[in-house]
Amino acid sequence: MPVLQAASALPPLSTGPAGPGVTHQEMTLTDLDSFQAEVADWFAANRPPEPDFPLPESFMEVGTDAQFNYLRDWQRKVYAAGYLGMAWPAAYGGGGRPQAFQDIVNAEMARQKLPFVPNTIGLNWAGPLILAIGSEAQKQRYIRGMLSGDDIWCQGFSEPDNGSDLASCTTRATRDGDDYLINGAKIWTSLGSYAKYMILLARTDPLQSTPGRPKLTDSPSGGRASQSGDLGGVKGSRYAGLSYFLIPMQVPGITTTPIRKLTGEYGFTQTHFDNARVPADCLMGREGEGWQIAMKTLTFERGAAGGQAGGLARMAVGVGDVVELARRSRRDGAPAMEDPFVRDQLVRFLIESQGDRLCTARAKIPALCSERPDAIPLSNKLRYTEHNRRLLQFALTLQGANAARWVGDARAVDGGKWQRGYFNAFASTIGGGPSQIQANIVGERVLGLPKD
Amino acid sequence: MLGSQIRFSDEQAMLQDSAVAFCRAQSPMSAVRALIGGASDNSTGFDRRVWQSLAELGWLGIAVPERFGGSGLTLGHTAVIAEAMGRQLLATPFTSTLQCIEGLLAGASVAQQTMWLPRLTLGGMATVAVFEDEGDWDLLSLTCRAQANGASITLHGAKTLVLDAAVADLLLVSVQHDSAPALLLLPATALPRQHLQREAVVDETRRSYRLTLDGLTLPAEALITGASARLALQAIRRAALLLASAEAAGGIAGVLAVTVDYLNTRSAFGRKIGSYQALKHGCADILIGLERARSHLHHAATLLVEAGGDGAGTVTANGVNGAPPDTRAIEIALCMAKVEAGDSFVAAGDRSVQFHGGFGFTYDCDAQLYLHRALWLQPWFGDAAHHRRQLANLLLPPAPQHV
Numbered sequence: 094m095p096v097l098q099a100a101s102a103l104p105p106l107s108t109g110p111a112g113p114g115v116t117h118q119e120m121t122l123t124d125l126d127s128f129q130a131e132v133a134d135w136f137a138a139n140r141p142p143e144p145d146f147p148l149p150e151s152f153m154e155v156g157t158d159a160q161f162n163y164l165r166d167w168q169r170k171v172y173a174a175g176y177l178g179m180a181w182p183a184a185y186g187g188g189g190r191p192q193a194f195q196d197i198v199n200a201e202m203a204r205q206k207l208p209f210v211p212n213t214i215g216l217n218w219a220g221p222l223i224l225a226i227g228s229e230a231q232k233q234r235y236i237r238g239m240l241s242g243d244d245i246w247c248q249g250f251s252e253p254d255n256g257s258d259l260a261s262c263t264t265r266a267t268r269d270g271d272d273y274l275i276n277g278a279k280i281w282t283s284l285g286s287y288a289k290y291m292i293l294l295a296r297t298d299p300l301q302s303t304p305g306r307p308k309l310t311d312s313p314s315g316g317r318a319s320q321s322g323d324l325g326g327v328k329g330s331r332y333a334g335l336s337y338f339l340i341p342m343q344v345p346g347i348t349t350t351p352i353r354k355l356t357g358e359y360g361f362t363q364t365h366f367d368n369a370r371v372p373a374d375c376l377m378g379r380e381g382e383g384w385q386i387a388m389k390t391l392t393f394e395r396g397a398a399g400g401q402a403g404g405l406a407r408m409a410v411g412v413g414d415v416v417e418l419a420r421r422s423r424r425d426g427a428p429a430m431e432d433p434f435v436r437d438q439l440v441r442f443l444i445e446s447q448g449d450r451l452c453t454a455r456a457k458i459p460a461l462c463s464e465r466p467d468a469i470p471l472s473n474k475l476r477y478t479e480h481n482r483r484l485l486q487f488a489l490t491l492q493g494a495n496a497a498r499w500v501g502d503a504r505a506v507d508g509g510k511w512q513r514g515y516f517n518a519f520a521s522t523i524g525g526g527p528s529q530i531q532a533n534i535v536g537e538r539v540l541g542l543p544k545d
Numbered sequence: 546m547l548g549s550q551i552r553f554s555d556e557q558a559m560l561q562d563s564a565v566a567f568c569r570a571q572s573p574m575s576a577v578r579a580l581i582g583g584a585s586d587n588s589t590g591f592d593r594r595v596w597q598s599l600a601e602l603g604w605l606g607i608a609v610p611e612r613f614g615g616s617g618l619t620l621g622h623t624a625v626i627a628e629a630m631g632r633q634l635l636a637t638p639f640t641s642t643l644q645c646i647e648g649l650l651a652g653a654s655v656a657q658q659t660m661w662l663p664r665l666t667l668g669g670m671a672t673v674a675v676f677e678d679e680g681d682w683d684l685l686s687l688t689c690r691a692q693a694n695g696a697s698i699t700l701h702g703a704k705t706l707v708l709d710a711a712v713a714d715l716l717l718v719s720v721q722h723d724s725a726p727a728l729l730l731l732p733a734t735a736l737p738r739q740h741l742q743r744e745a746v747v748d749e750t751r752r753s754y755r756l757t758l759d760g761l762t763l764p765a766e767a768l769i770t771g772a773s774a775r776l777a778l779q780a781i782r783r784a785a786l787l788l789a790s791a792e793a794a795g796g797i798a799g800v801l802a803v804t805v806d807y808l809n810t811r812s813a814f815g816r817k818i819g820s821y822q823a824l825k826h827g828c829a830d831i832l833i834g835l836e837r838a839r840s841h842l843h844h845a846a847t848l849l850v851e852a853g854g855d856g857a858g859t860v861t862a863n864g865v866n867g868a869p870p871d872t873r874a875i876e877i878a879l880c881m882a883k884v885e886a887g888d889s890f891v892a893a894g895d896r897s898v899q900f901h902g903g904f905g906f907t908y909d910c911d912a913q914l915y916l917h918r919a920l921w922l923q924p925w926f927g928d929a930a931h932h933r934r935q936l937a938n939l940l941l942p943p944a945p946q947h948v
Contacts, residue, residue: 448837
């Protein structure tokens with residue numbers, strides 16, 4: 094399973110790492126308005142110059158050193174200005190402020206179409222996880238570097254033979270004195286060649302009993318983020334044999350090979366472990382808790398739980414951009430905006446996009462979600478990513494015969510970003526649990542239908 | 546950038562709980578089936594005791610100012626009631642009466658309001674007659690006429706799809722008068738029964754009538770004309786869109802529950818059929834439509850609550866270009882809600898029938914009741930494609946006139 098984030102298409106829920114925190118309505122509007130102005134000014138004044146190479150769409154397409162360094166420098170700058178991890182505890186390098194401020198920064202970065210900050214896995218998955226259930230030592234060691242971008246994070250979940258069925262993963266972690274020895278392979282490791290740390294799911298107890306579904310109290314969706322650290326009971330050895338590690342990547346025995354994507358770009362790798370030795374204190378929690386911790390990670394990844402550090406995870410493209418494209422496009426010899434089919438399709442996307450924004454708003458009102466409180470969080474990824482894929486595909490319809498052009502052609506519309514964007518949209522519909530798995534989760538966890 | 550506020554007070558939450566409990570108790574599926582009827586029966590389609598109860602609960606007067614005996618709240622507050630009713634397929638003259646009330650609030654004279662609003666708030670019934678044979682959703686496109694005749698007016702033409710006309714104490718009827726749209730207050734006392742002809746419609750929970758106006762005469766004071774008439778029609782349309790969106794959203798929830806229950810009960814090839822992904826994923830699609838529809842609905846309701854009173858702004862023609870910003874936002878929100886709820890309800894009912902297999906094809910399966918309701922609500926005051934075209938005009942750069 095390519096565990097790739099479903100991008101800024103997924104709105105982080107407005108909860109800080111320690112819980113709901115202060116809501117937007119409780120802040121004075123003056124505080125937020127003046128902060129908004131300050132943020133807008135700062136970003137306008139500090140936008141990095143346009144590079145002479147194309148920027149990747151997201152952290153999953155960072156394929157060259159030039160791209161990586163440009164984006165990491167940008168993240169350093171944004172953090173130094175105080176605009177990342179604003180709701181994270183100050184003791185660990187965060188801002189210690191209400192989530193509403195980070196929301197303003199996130200929205201402004203999207204609005205000004207600024208470059209994204211590349212340490213997505215750290216900022217949005219590993220960071221919230223460590224803040225939620227990590228030890229004090231782990232928080233002290235990892236959070237600050239994650240925010241500054243000094244320490245890039247990657248994820249070792251999927252394997253060549255085990256993607257969606259993550260619990261069957263076979264990468265081994267064997268205790269050896271004060272260390273663990275890691276053997277095996279992980280795949281779809283975004284930023285693998287640049288990463289300092291990896292969140293790794295590995296097997297500490299080999300497979301024992303028969304395959305088939307063990308009884309679970311916590312099924313493969315993760316459900317809501319739990320604040321108490323209680324991750325639910327798991328019966329069945331396949332799951333109980335897994336453990337979760339925060340490992341350094343630059344150790345002997347760990348190598349990465351680049352994988353080329355369907356767009357021709359690079360950005361993720363296969364990671365090989367050959368008797369790689371890591372200290373035993375890389376273990377998070379206890380042996381056998383790996384599955385629950387991995388599921389918890391996925392709740393952050395899928396936008397089903399809040400607490401992300403913020404910033405921008407990808408170049409934001411939304412319906413407004415496609416409307417703007419339609420405004421300047423011609424199709425069948427006439428302005429595209431005159432075509433009733435185009436108008437109807439654009440409105441469909443506007444309604445869908447607005448519906449998803451309104452779902453985010455309604456999710457904050459328990460009385461309006463009482464029958465199925467998890468319906469909106471657990472359907473977030475499915476709704477947003479499929480909308481995004483169809484929207485980008487539709488953008489090509491606006492280009493007439495020129496839809497067939499690609500990045501690099503002088504006449505490709507907007508440098509071919511729509512074509513590239515459509516193909517890259519699959520990163521989000523497939524990664525982090527493909528849409529078909531998400532639909533299973535909605536059917537089973539939200540609706541109570543039987544498992545397959 | 547469209548607003549995305551949704552607010553829901555504790556008071557609204559209590560009203561919602563009350564509505565859900567009431568509708569669940571008063572309108573189980575057995576009650577729905579006992580009340581449905583075809584064009585040949587004379588039943589009213591509702592239980593008068595239920596009607597009396599909801600009047601006593603004050604639900605008819607929610608949006609009526611206190612000086613007329615109402616609660617002084619807004620149309621937006623009624624969304625949760627209509628949603629609960631839609632879920633249980635409870636069909637009473639509730640939405641008909643509310644549409645008429647909104648029209649009176651927006652355009653009737655004080656005397657007309659004083660005569661009718663207290664009575665309707667206490668449990669009188671009313672309806673609107675705004676459609677004609679052409680099936681046009683443009684409420685200003687009228688062939689029915691009111692001809693001045695000294696101190697009275699004579700009426701010509703026919704209205705169609707008039708819900709609950711046979712029980713309505715008051716009908717608010719749109720006509721052309723002096724070459725402009727007008728509304729007239731037609732009391733039941735001035736309407737001989739033979740002017741009403743029952744229509745066969747796709748949803749047997751409804752009672753729909755053709756109203757023949759020819760031969761009717763009314764005093765001239767019965768008319769609402771000019772800007773007041775346009776405001777009243779706009780208010781009627783607004784109420785209809787909100788209530789239909791709410792009923793549809795409730796209906797999606799109802800049919801989804803029926804479907805999930807069946808899929809968790811029925812077995813095939815040795816397992817419960819809900820375990821098959823083709824059905825499971827189809828239900829996930831329905832759930833997504835439900836969540837989006839509810840979100841659009843409650844955003845529209847929020848805007849109406851915040852607009853206060855009857856929420857009527859100034860109106861130009863059939864649209865709101867040039868109107869105050871909040872009126873435009875309300876229009877957009879209502880159109881979006883109607884589109885999403887309308888389309889998603891039809892899709893949900895359609896899949897529900899399909900997923901019930903052979904049983905789904907029978908009259909006894911409840912899925913068909915919801916699908917029939919969905920097909921009723923879709924074209925009511927404009928189907929999804931109609932509202933998408935309105936939204937394109939509101940949200941996109943204009944298309945040239947010839948398109």
